[in-house]
Amino acid sequence: MVNYKDLGLVNTREMFAKAMKGGYAIPAFNFNNMEQLQAIIQACTETESPVILQVSKGARQYANQTLLRYMAQGAVEYSREISGGKPIPICLHLDHGDSFETCKSCIEYGFSSVMIDGSHFPFEENIALTRKVVEFAHQYDVTVEGELGKLAGVEDDVKSDDHVFTQPSEVQAFLAGTGVDSLAIAIGTSHGAYKFKPGTDPKIRLDILKEIEEKIPGFPIVLHGSSSVPQDLVKIINENGGKLKDAIGISEEQLRLAAKSAVCKINIDSDGRLAMTAAIRKVFNEKPAEFDPRKYLGPARDALKELYKHKVINVLGSAGHAYDK
Numbered sequence: 001m002v003n004y005k006d007l008g009l010v011n012t013r014e015m016f017a018k019a020m021k022g023g024y025a026i027p028a029f030n031f032n033n034m035e036q037l038q039a040i041i042q043a044c045t046e047t048e049s050p051v052i053l054q055v056s057k058g059a060r061q062y063a064n065q066t067l068l069r070y071m072a073q074g075a076v077e078y079s080r081e082i083s084g085g086k087p088i089p090i091c092l093h094l095d096h097g098d099s100f101e102t103c104k105s106c107i108e109y110g111f112s113s114v115m116i117d118g119s120h121f122p123f124e125e126n127i128a129l130t131r132k133v134v135e136f137a138h139q140y141d142v143t144v145e146g147e148l149g150k151l152a153g154v155e156d157d158v159k160s161d162d163h164v165f166t167q168p169s170e171v172q173a174f175l176a177g178t179g180v181d182s183l184a185i186a187i188g189t190s191h192g193a194y195k196f197k198p199g200t201d202p203k204i205r206l207d208i209l210k211e212i213e214e215k216i217p218g219f220p221i222v223l224h225g226s227s228s229v230p231q232d233l234v235k236i237i238n239e240n241g242g243k244l245k246d247a248i249g250i251s252e253e254q255l256r257l258a259a260k261s262a263v264c265k266i267n268i269d270s271d272g273r274l275a276m277t278a279a280i281r282k283v284f285n286e287k288p289a290e291f292d293p294r295k296y297l298g299p300a301r302d303a304l305k306e307l308y309k310h311k312v313i314n315v316l317g318s319a320g321h322a323y324d325k
Contacts, residue, residue, distance in 0.1 A: 002069060003140065004112035008076035008210040011112045011143040015050050016182060016220040016264045018324050020023060023147045024317035025259035028052040028222075029308060030095060032059045034071070035301040036276070040073050041090075043308035047319040050089040052113070052265065057094070057102055068092075069110045083199065088322040093145075094266070095264045103133045104232035107142050115145040117185065123170065134179045145265075148174055149186025151152040151225045167213040175216060182220040189225035189250055204254045206261075213262045221262045227270035228252050230307075233278045240281035259316050266316055272304050277302040 004011070015026050029040045031053060042049040053072060053293040060068060072092045081085035093113040097103040103114040116133040117124035136143045150168030166185040176182065187205040204223075212221065229249035237244050255266060283296040290296060313319040 001108050002110035004092065004110045004142065007069065007073040007092075007110050008087065008090070009072060009092050009110070009112040009161070011141060011181075012052065012091050012220070013143055013147075013181060015052075015089055016093060018050075018321065019264035019318070020218065020220065020262060022317075022321055022324065023260045024321060025223075025255075025264050025266040026050055026052055026091075026318055027047075027308070027312050027316050028054045028095075028267045029094065029272060030054040030056060030059065032062055032123070035297050036272065036304060037071055037075055038078070039143040039301045039304035040271075040308060042082065043305045044312060044322075045079045045088050047309055047312050048088065048322040049312040049316075049318040049320070050091075050322050052091045052093045054093050054095040054267065054269070055106075055111075056096055057062065057098060059108070059212050060094075065105070065109050067076070072110065080166050084298060086323065095195060097133070100129065100136070103144075104136055107140055108136055111142065113143045113145065115147070117147050117184075119147040119150050119164075119184075121188075123174075130174075130178040130180060141179040144179075145182045145184055145222055146174065146178055146180040147186075147224075149184075151186050151189060165205065165208060166212065168208060168215050170211050171212055171215050182221040182222050183216075184224050185209070187223070189223055198270065202248065204250060204258055206254075209258065209261060209263070214234065217262075219262065220264045222265040223255070223258060223263050223268070224267045226255055226266045227268050230256070230271060230274065233271075233274040236278040237274065237281055239283040240278075242277070244280055255315050261267055263323070270312060271307060271311075275301040275303045275307040 019026050031037045076087045076090055091113050092111045094106045094111055094115055096117045097114050103116050106114050115132050118129040134144045148170060150164040187208045227249050230245050234244050279300040280296045283299055
């Protein structure tokens with residue numbers, strides 16, 4: 001058993017309390033490899049933003065659970081090195097845990113927060129599974145995110161063809177029955193890069209968010225599938241040999257509005273994938289003789305860092321809040 005505190009990590013409890021008080025959201029950035037982790041830590045430490053390092057079940061299998069433990073510990077020390085003193089608050093979080101066993105294993109390997117996604121089960125089964133994870137996690141002061149409602153789209157192991165909005169009438173019973181520390185809701189965001197067709201006007205259902213806030217005032221709300229699919233990145237990819245279909249995401253203006261309310265964690269993954277892929281394709285197209293991975297992964301890391309600095313400063317509003325009292 002590895003306790004996350006021994007790795008220098010924090011859970012989300014204090015993070016979320018400060019975010020709700022300050023009217024911003026904590027960035028939850030997914031990573032699978034060293035370059036992505038470097039970009040996240042550089043961007044957030046330089047902007048003094050707290051951060052949640054998200055790992056999906058698939059990413060954990062890809063990177064290896066033992067390596068991930070040491071990467072997370074290294075991220076804390078890397079942040080300390082960049083800041084020249086105190087590291088930013090860093091949480092290691094399981095994204096879309098699909099079973100009690102997966103969540104338990106992550107907790108035993110040093111994760112400070114886990115999500116159990118029982119949203120595809122009937123309401124009572126979702127409550128029972130979520131409560132089981134909460135009871136285990138809270139023994140080790142690990143925070144737990146549950147989910148009500150269902151997002152459409154595809155990302156890693158998560159796939160759904162339909163979107164089911166969170167019912168405000170169910171949230172109080174879900175919280176009472178589970179004891180979760182935060183709640184992921186479905187109000188119009190979508191997983192993956194192919195969220196919505198051009199010409200549509202996707203909107204977050206802020207009315208549902210407001211109704212949920214009124215039902216559970218002061219409780220931390222999470223938004224999944226919140227990439228904006230920047231069209232400049234899609235253009236670079238396609239101009240350099242890519243074949244991405246037309247798609248648009250959730251506007252950054254809407255995300256900023258959500259971040260000023262009870263939404264205190266916003267998940268962003270696809271935009272980062274697009275930024276890295278655009279940079280790599282550009283190098284491959286412009287320098288076809290290049291074969292040193294550092295020469296294309298380096299620019300990809302730099303592009304990701306700039307994207308994430310923009311997100312924490314202009315979209316989530318978390319810049320400058322790492323050391324809030």
